[in-house]
Amino acid sequence: MGMERRGKPPVVAIVGATGAVGVEMIGCLERRAFALESLRLYASARSAGKELEFRGTPLKVEELTEASFAGVDLALFSAGSAISKQFAPVAVRAGATVIDNSSAFRMDAEVPLVVPEINPQALRRHRGIIANPNCTAIISITPLWPVHRANRIVRLLIASYQSASGAGAAAMEELREATRAYLEGRPYEQRVMPHPYAFNVFSHNTRVDPVSGYNEEEIKVREEARKIFADPQLRVSATCIRVPVLRAHSVAITFECQRPIAAEEARRLIAGAPGVKLVDDRERNYFPMPRDASGGDAILAGRIRQDLSDPSGRSIALFVAGDQLLKGAALNAVQIAEALIAPGNG
Amino acid sequence: MGMERRGKPPVVAIVGATGAVGVEMIGCLERRAFALESLRLYASARSAGKELEFRGTPLKVEELTEASFAGVDLALFSAGSAISKQFAPVAVRAGATVIDNSSAFRMDAEVPLVVPEINPQALRRHRGIIANPNCTAIISITPLWPVHRANRIVRLLIASYQSASGAGAAAMEELREATRAYLEGRPYEQRVMPHPYAFNVFSHNTRVDPVSGYNEEEIKVREEARKIFADPQLRVSATCIRVPVLRAHSVAITFECQRPIAAEEARRLIAGAPGVKLVDDRERNYFPMPRDASGGDAILAGRIRQDLSDPSGRSIALFVAGDQLLKGAALNAVQIAEALIAPGNG
Secondary structure (H helix, E strand, C coil): CCHHHCCCCCEEEEECCCCHHHHHHHHHHHHCCCCCCEEEEEECCCCCCCEEEECCEEEEEEECCCCCCCCCCEEEECCCHHHHHHHHHHHHHCCCEEEECCCCCCCCCCCCECCCCCCHHHHHHCCCEEECCCHHHHHHHHHHHHHHHHCCEEEEEEEEEECHHHHCHHHHHHHHHHHHHHHCCCCCCCCCCCCCCCCCCEECCCCECCCCCCEHHHHHHHHHHHHHCCCCCCEEEEECEECCCCCEEEEEEEEEECCCCCHHHHHHHHHCCCCEEECCECCCCECCCHHHHCCCCCEEEEEEEECCCCCCCCEEEEEEEEECCHHHHHHHHHHHHHHHHCCCCC | CCHHHCCCCCEEEEECCCCHHHHHHHHHHHHCCCCCCEEEEEECCCCCCCEEEECCEEEEEEECCHHHHCCCCEEEECCCHHHHHHHHHHHHHCCCEEEECCCCCCCCCCCCECCCCCCHHHHHHCCCEEECCCHHHHHHHHHHHHHHHHCCEEEEEEEEEECHHHHCHHHHHHHHHHHHHHHCCCCCCCCCCCCCCCCCCEECCCCECCCCCCEHHHHHHHHHHHHHCCCCCCEEEEECEECCCCCEEEEEEEEEECCCCCHHHHHHHHHCCCCEEECCECCCCECCCHHHHCCCCCEEEEEEEECCCCCCCCEEEEEEEEECCHHHHHHHHHHHHHHHHCCCCC
């Protein structure tokens, strides 16, 4: 954060405060008793004037302008790539450190891309902007980090079950409304998603690369996993799918290690991963579910078993679920802020 | 079928006629103008007396008893494994040929397990019972058969997005009711599924093997794919997941061939697979969806692309969707019946 204010609690700004992630950022700062001098909330002109509560006090949302960052030490951005590209450099010039939840700077070699449980050391070399990774990437790889350290993961195969929240509050509302209409036999014209969402699943609503056939979400998972693990050799293939779930992503993962690994060893390593909770009850058929992950900080991991299709014994299958708005976005951003102000990272 | 009646259209019985699959069996026989002398409908005592329409005529559902199969040439069973185990041998002794949709006989070495587009020749050696495969197995492997013939598939990785219908009509109703309750803020006590179904996904509701960690559905996919492909060496790993979708299963598939295969070649082979429709529009982001697969005979296949995590160029990723009640169950059973009476299979 702004070094000039070292020793004093920071002035914090949230850009995109009225969005699905922005609201959760406010909640995370409050719930985690984040030490700050003051909190400023910014959004588009359309949302300016709204009031949001922080620590029992209503705060008025202001319109984001180039002048918004005077005196701000730490700016949490979650208002889309275009806003981040335009305003993050403005915030940095005004002396703020930016934690950006958009994809705008994630693959910039000068910008750390951080999951605090994995690569907090990357924070040391930031130049004003720190990128918060893609939600599916965070939820997929956080449980795998201790495995990767013990027995390098060389290949990662992912099939996701992604919630509406990744496309914002309007998509969550569309899922509810489209489902209500379906159950009542009424037509519903979708406005946010490209396909009917009620009782349906569809390939992720990002542009598909015409050459490779991968969509942008899948490419993010691949590139960001490599950058966060600092392992450009990691081989990744993802299939990203939307499912009619409100706010937690689930992921079916198969990974291959450099050396053979027993399911028990993988389970022990994953169970010990910070930020991860093992939910792996074979007898009761109780495993990670988005319903249980929603509203919680932990990534749930289970169904950890040997991949029977790899006779070398180097592959493990598992299933994870994590709150897309919390660990997939707001919580991870606030954890980055906490790591920044922790002693030794100033 | 009963050889003694060769040349005359068969007397057909449906066991489990009032179930989700039974109703679709009646529909398939009608829609495909299946030549039959008469149709008899059987169910449990609880459902006996109900009337179901066939070709414009109401047929009364009778209670299934050991005497039900007198004069029956062809019996389509879809009333669960216990009923099949008890009554299929009775039907065979009465001279009927049984096409059984349960898992009771699928892995019996004497019982053909048939997808007519893949292994119709297996019908020649039946001894009265023919097994209809697991829905997820049918929907996953039917599109892959031409690939397997051209360039042997050695490894198959599957993550499924399975609908409520696989657990029967009551599960479909539970999904509707649980979702309605959720949207209205009412509590809902699930009666069919082991977990809340509204806006949730969960690991398949079959018993999990305590040693391997795979559930019965995943083991079926593995064993049945091997048997239908007549390839016991095929290496398969599946993760089977329920999603809040009513009646079509989707599957994210990655397969590895013996030799390198280009995505274009895989697409050409899959597009030519009987029973499969290519839905693979990268520009419009239009790919297989359960909404589009529901009520249709075709398995939709798309998102066909090189698996970037396999540098040998031997792996392909794709996404498929198929109606669980039709190609996943009733339609495949009726297609088996059609193949049985076709010239050359008598």
